[in-house]
Amino acid sequence: MDFKDIAFKVVISLFAIFYYLYALVVSKQVKIMDKTLQDEHNGFILFVTSLQVTISLVILIIVLLSILII
């Protein structure tokens, strides 16, 4: 394994971790915003936000698994 592959794995892993943390922060903020303003589409907004958290978690798992394969 050369330096380029190692660097790639480190960068992509850090990215996956930060994206997961970002999704969690956004999710928390959306809950605050939902409390501040309740409109007719808030259900959809909350659904997409929880979907984002789920996707970010799945991506984190994919990245960690693919690091072992690539």
Added chain:
Amino acid sequence: MENNNKKSSAFYSYSLNPQAKFDTQEDGEKVYLLLRSHPFTQIGWILGSILFFILLFSFNFFIQSFFNPGQIFLINLFFTIIIFSYIWFNILNWYFNVGIITSKRIIDIDFYAVLYKEITNAQLGRIEDTTVKSGGYLESFFDYGSIFVQTAGTEANVEFINVPHPSDAVQIINKLLSKKHGL
């Protein structure tokens, strides 16, 4: 307020008598109008997102010789996620930055970069003046502009920037003020 002909328009950016509620709402306080920025003013980030997708597509032709297929898949996955996050972030910014006109006051709810919250409100009895600013081809064509509500004393002024049908909104405010002052 019931006689206003623009019931709800421009992708929920002008909602008359909406079902919306807000956290500091008092008992018996009725929401008459909910305003968001006109959808046309969001064109910047929409075009930006399309451009990012085109750049990502073009980028794939250059990276094929540097990375293996697995790595290319991961790079594409992440850039796609970044673009979708950017889109979602802007949608949230647009959706939760609202102006509300109720039977008791005018409220401006702003979330800066999703993280910072600022709520400004002006009691109807403290409002001194309302100004509409709308100028230029696009504002005239799509009928949007800004509303400035000036309050008495040290109370903060309320601003609704780039909202649809600003004249109709001010008409609603004026009707409420007349009602409040018994004119």
